[in-house]
Amino acid sequence: MNMNTDTPPSVSVIGLGAMGSGIARTFIDAGCRVLVWNRSRGKVDALTAAGATGCDTPADAMRANRYVVVCVSDYATWSGIVEEHGLRNQLKGKCVIQLTGGTIDDVCEHEALIKGNDGRIADGAVMCFPQQLGTADASLLMSGDQDVLEECRPLLSMLAPQWTNLGEDITRPTVLSRALTAGILTSFIGFLNGIAMCQKSGISLDTYMEHTEIASAIVPNEKRRLLEAVRDGNTEQTQASLNTWAGAHQTIYSVAATLGTNLVLQDAIKSVLQHGQRMQLGEFDLAAIASVLATEIK
Numbered sequence: 084m085n086m087n088t089d090t091p092p093s094v095s096v097i098g099l100g101a102m103g104s105g106i107a108r109t110f111i112d113a114g115c116r117v118l119v120w121n122r123s124r125g126k127v128d129a130l131t132a133a134g135a136t137g138c139d140t141p142a143d144a145m146r147a148n149r150y151v152v153v154c155v156s157d158y159a160t161w162s163g164i165v166e167e168h169g170l171r172n173q174l175k176g177k178c179v180i181q182l183t184g185g186t187i188d189d190v191c192e193h194e195a196l197i198k199g200n201d202g203r204i205a206d207g208a209v210m211c212f213p214q215q216l217g218t219a220d221a222s223l224l225m226s227g228d229q230d231v232l233e234e235c236r237p238l239l240s241m242l243a244p245q246w247t248n249l250g251e252d253i254t255r256p257t258v259l260s261r262a263l264t265a266g267i268l269t270s271f272i273g274f275l276n277g278i279a280m281c282q283k284s285g286i287s288l289d290t291y292m293e294h295t296e297i298a299s300a301i302v303p304n305e306k307r308r309l310l311e312a313v314r315d316g317n318t319e320q321t322q323a324s325l326n327t328w329a330g331a332h333q334t335i336y337s338v339a340a341t342l343g344t345n346l347v348l349q350d351a352i353k354s355v356l357q358h359g360q361r362m363q364l365g366e367f368d369l370a371a372i373a374s375v376l377a378t379e380i381k
C-alpha cells in the first residue's frame with residue numbers, strides 16, 4: 084500500500100504527549116484512520132474518544148500500518164521502547180516519520196537502526212506548537228531519501244501545508260531547528276533579563292513591553308543586514324563597530340550590576356564580545372561575531 088490514492092492514508096502514531104496528541108488529532112481531522120500507542124493509557128483513551136484506534140503495544144501500532152509517526156520525549160526514550168517491545172523485528176518495509184527532537188548522534192544512530200532493519204526513514208523537526216499543526220502557521224523541517232519524503236508528502240502536508248524538504252542529509256532538520264531555537268531562546272532570555280532589570284528599578288512592565296515593541300521594529304531588517312554581511316564576507320564596513328557595541332555593553336553590564344541583577348547572561352555576552360576583540364575584530368561590524376561563534380574554543 085502507498086499513498087498515491089485520494090483516500091486519506093492510515094497511519095500509526097507512537098507517543099501521545101502534547102505534540103504526539105496534536106499530530107494524531109491533526110491526522111484524524113484530515114480524515115485518516117489513526118492508530119495510537121502511548122505508555123500511559125489515559126492519553127490513548129482521550130484520542131480514541133476523538134476517533135483514533137488505541138493499541139495495546141507499540142508493536143501492534145507498528146504492525147498495523149506502513150506509516151508510523153514517532154514523537155516521544157527524546158531518543159533515549161524511543162530506544163527504550165524499541166528494545167522493550169522488540170520493535171527491530173517490525174521495521175521492515177515501514178516508513179518511520181521520526182519527529183522526536185534529538186542530537187546529531189541520536190539522529191544518525193536512529194537512521195542506522197531503521198535502515199539496518201530494512202525500514203525507511205523520514206526525519207523531522209516540528210518548529211511550532213501543537214495547536215498550530217495543520218494550519219498555515221505550522222512549520223515542519225524534514226529530510227530523508229527523496230522517494231520516502233515524496234511518498235510521505237500527503238501526511239506531512241496534513242501536519243504542515245508548507246513543510247520544508249531539506250534534502251537527503253538526515254541531520255539537517257536537527258541542525259537547522261537547533262540553530263533557530265538557539266536564536267529564539269537567546270532572544271527570550273534577553274527579553275526576560277530586561278524584565279528583571281525593569282522590576283529592580285521600578286519601571287512598569289507595560290512600559291517595558293511598549294518600548295520592546297518599538298525597539299523590535301528594527302530587528303528583522305538588521306538581522307537580514309547582518310546575514311548578508313556574513314554571507315558576502317563584508318564585515319569591514321560598519322555604522323557601529325564591535326568596539327562600539329562592546330562599549331555599549333559595558334554600560335549595560337554596569338547598570339545590571341548596580342541594580343543587583345544576576346550577571347550570568349551579561350558575563351556570557353561580554354565574553355563573546357571580548358573574544359571578537361582578541362581576534363582583532365574590534366573595528367569590524369558586529370556581523371564579524373559570526374566568525375567568533377564559528378570557532379571552537381579549546
Ligand SMILES: NC(=O)c1ccc[n+]([C@@H]2O[C@H](COP(=O)([O-])OP(=O)(O)OC[C@H]3O[C@@H](n4cnc5c(N)ncnc54)[C@H](OP(=O)(O)O)[C@@H]3O)[C@@H](O)[C@H]2O)c1
Binds near residue numbers: 103121156160211
Ligand atoms: N510541545 C511542543 O510544543 C513541541 C514543539 C516542537 C517539538 N517538540 C518535540 O516533540 C517531542 C515530544 O514533545 P512533547 O511536548 O509531546 O512532550 P511530552 O508532552 O512531555 O510527551 C512526552 C511523550 O514521551 C513519552 N515518554 C516519556 N518517557 C517515556 C518512557 N520512558 N517510555 C515511554 N514513553 C515515554 C510520554 O509518555 P507518557 O504520556 O506515558 O508520559 C509522552 O508520550 C520532543 O522531542 C519535543 O522536543 C515539542
